[in-house]
Amino acid sequence: MPSVDINIGPVHPALHEPEKFVFKVDGEVVVDVEPRLGYVHRGIEKAAGEKTFTQAVYLVERVCGICNVAHTLASVQAIERAFEVDVPARAKYLRTIIHELNRLHSHLLLLGVACELMGFDTLFMMLWRDREVVMDLMELATGNRVMSAYNVIGGVRRNISDHEVSTIRKALTSLSEGVKRYRKAFAEDPTIRARCVNVGRLSPFKGISLGAVGPTARGSGINVDVRVKEPYAAFDEIQCTPITYNEGDSWARFMVRIDELHESIRIIDEALNKMPRGPIRVPVAEVAPQTAESFSIVEAPRGELLHHIYVKKGEDRPLRYRIRTPTYANMPALCEMLKGGYIADIPVTLVSIDPCFSCTDRLTLIDIRSHKRKVVRLKSSI
Amino acid sequence: MVEVHDMIIDELRRRLKGGLLNWDVNVKSMCLTIRVDRSSTLEAIRSLAEISEGRLHLTTISGADLGGDSIELTYFLWLHDQEERILLKVNLPKDALRAQSVTTVLPAAILYEREVYEMLGVVFEGHPKLERLFLPENWPEGVYPLRRS
Numbered sequence: 253m254p255s256v257d258i259n260i261g262p263v264h265p266a267l268h269e270p271e272k273f274v275f276k277v278d279g280e281v282v283v284d285v286e287p288r289l290g291y292v293h294r295g296i297e298k299a300a301g302e303k304t305f306t307q308a309v310y311l312v313e314r315v316c317g318i319c320n321v322a323h324t325l326a327s328v329q330a331i332e333r334a335f336e337v338d339v340p341a342r343a344k345y346l347r348t349i350i351h352e353l354n355r356l357h358s359h360l361l362l363l364g365v366a367c368e369l370m371g372f373d374t375l376f377m378m379l380w381r382d383r384e385v386v387m388d389l390m391e392l393a394t395g396n397r398v399m400s401a402y403n404v405i406g407g408v409r410r411n412i413s414d415h416e417v418s419t420i421r422k423a424l425t426s427l428s429e430g431v432k433r434y435r436k437a438f439a440e441d442p443t444i445r446a447r448c449v450n451v452g453r454l455s456p457f458k459g460i461s462l463g464a465v466g467p468t469a470r471g472s473g474i475n476v477d478v479r480v481k482e483p484y485a486a487f488d489e490i491q492c493t494p495i496t497y498n499e500g501d502s503w504a505r506f507m508v509r510i511d512e513l514h515e516s517i518r519i520i521d522e523a524l525n526k527m528p529r530g531p532i533r534v535p536v537a538e539v540a541p542q543t544a545e546s547f548s549i550v551e552a553p554r555g556e557l558l559h560h561i562y563v564k565k566g567e568d569r570p571l572r573y574r575i576r577t578p579t580y581a582n583m584p585a586l587c588e589m590l591k592g593g594y595i596a597d598i599p600v601t602l603v604s605i606d607p608c609f610s611c612t613d614r615l616t617l618i619d620i621r622s623h624k625r626k627v628v629r630l631k632s633s634i
Numbered sequence: 635m636v637e638v639h640d641m642i643i644d645e646l647r648r649r650l651k652g653g654l655l656n657w658d659v660n661v662k663s664m665c666l667t668i669r670v671d672r673s674s675t676l677e678a679i680r681s682l683a684e685i686s687e688g689r690l691h692l693t694t695i696s697g698a699d700l701g702g703d704s705i706e707l708t709y710f711l712w713l714h715d716q717e718e719r720i721l722l723k724v725n726l727p728k729d730a731l732r733a734q735s736v737t738t739v740l741p742a743a744i745l746y747e748r749e750v751y752e753m754l755g756v757v758f759e760g761h762p763k764l765e766r767l768f769l770p771e772n773w774p775e776g777v778y779p780l781r782r783s
Contacts, residue, residue, distance in 0.1 A: 290770070298780060461741050476712075576693065
């Protein structure tokens with residue numbers, strides 16, 4: 253039996269981002285996976301060290317368009333901690349609300365992508381239709397659908413009026429009804445269950461030792477959620493429950509996200525109720541008042557996100573800016589999930605960690621004995 | 635909180651002896667920062683893994699060249715059982731950038747160590763496959779983008 257290497261990526265019409273995986277397969281079963289990262293490495297950490305603190309926040313927002321609020325939140329919190337700035341209470345609540353709206357749109361996006369990949373186009377369209385509700389709320393609250401630039405050092409950029417609060421409440425109530433239907437579909441639909449149950453399994457032990465984070469870890473029963481374990485913004489005053497499933501397969505990871513939609517809607521509702529009145533921003537010095545090191549960890553839609561900075565007294569730029577994104581942390585766990593699975597299950601397992609990957613259509617076969625290579629289309633090989 | 639910190643420090647003192655250089659608790663974040671000698675890195679990680687009964691999460695390894703004659707590595711750790719955040723710090727002199735790989739205890743470190751290696755030139759002894767991670771294949775040898783010199 254010749255060993256077969258399957259190359260996925262780096263450039264592929266169906267991939268949303270360039271990344272390459274080489275799968276070693278034995279028949280239909282994946283034996284080993286070798287990721288090749290860095291096709292979109294833009295040197296943002298290096299560039300952030302050459303920008304002023306204010307500029308750096310806008311730069312790191314562009315690490316990821318989908319979870320931009322998580323990046324700006326981690327960034328401003330790290331800078332505020334180094335500068336010893338206290339943010340007004342209302343700003344903390346507003347940050348929490350926008351952070352959760354961002355999670356809603358990100359989870360709905362991923363669940364839609366997953367449905368499309370499984371061939372369930374109706375549910376994909378319905379999920380993305382409801383995602384528009386959240387995008388409209390983002391535009392209402394921040395002024396933009398995607399890149400919100402909402403969090404600034406010392407607070408937030410815009411306030412939410414009482415009228416806007418009632419609009420948000422109304423929209424989320426109707427969204428909540430839709431999410432109930434989607435939950436039923438994911439929990440019971442035979443097509444979805446056939447494609448996801450027992451696919452891409454990750455044990456809790458492997459999940460911890462390989463450093464899995466976010467819904468990927470929670471789908472394996474690992475009780476982690478930065479919002480609960482290391483509360484930031486207004487999470488020390490808002491009730492939040494980590495959603496865990498013990499199955500450890502792709503289905504569990506999707507179910508975690510669906511239940512988190514309900515949890516996020518509830519968090520936003522509680523934050524709107526408890527939000528105090530008052531200022532939303534305090535002025536902050538442009539240069540660092542002292543030499544310090546600080547970090548901030550937040551629960552981005554894909555999991556634990558870290559921003560770590562060093563600042564020097566009198567300087568207006570960070571000495572070192574370090575970012576660790578959740579998908580990077582989930583990469584070793586993803587390779588573990590793929591091993592032992594079928595080639596046909598690769599897309600579902602990939603998408604279950606939410607890295608924006610999809611199907612394969614090109615193979616390189618390598619005959620170990622003759623060292624001959626030939627490229628064939630995946631469809632003609634099955 | 636304080637008892638947990640005492641327990642961790644006592645255990646590390648017993649296991650590392652002189653390898654434990656100092657420790658400090660950040661007043662605001664209540665987060666324990668421990669500084670160890672570079673020859674004690676692996677033993678420190680092993681001790682923390684045993685304290686948390688194998689439930690030790692490595693958030694990342696963060697390397698920084700702050701312009702002096704050494705490079706600082708920060709291991710961001712989370713002890714699941716104790717629900718404690720710990721920062722483990724190691725300083726490496728620039729004329730001998732060699733560190734102990736912790737991949738035998740924490741496989742999660744495989745990619746992080748490769749990143750620190752390619753960005754700052756730190757060689758992790760015992761790493762199963764210390765190759766470049768993000769930089770292109772034609773990147774010149776011996777050029778480390780995050781080094782200040």
